[in-house]
Amino acid sequence: MNMKKRFIAGATCPECKKVDTLALYKEDGVEKVTCVACNMLMTQPDEQVAPQTRDDETVIGVFKP
Template identity: 65%
Template sequence: MTKKQKKRFIAGAICPKCNEQDTMALTKEDGVEKATCVSCGEEMTQSEPQVEEVVRQHEQVIGVFKQ
């Protein structure tokens, strides 16, 4: 079952896509934090370290590409 907490706005945060200030809202769902811009819809996610450990142990990295 998915448990979703209510949105918490991040004071002073600027959206990397639309550059609007005070539009980023933070939610946490299944151990993954998601920041969403309520202005343009841009989303960023970050999982907790214990979630990443479980997910990453079964992955194989072929290469890392830099722009």
């Protein structure tokens, strides 16, 4: 399976300090960021992901391109 990755323009890798090498992709419903230069990988566990709605709002829908 070929995974679609999106590069993060202007971002600097925290490991190798190179610019424009970070790519964002989704694997098994989890967003991951990897550096194509040094293979550094960052993930964010579900419990740390902020909710998309706030308690005092009424949301009809959330647009995800």
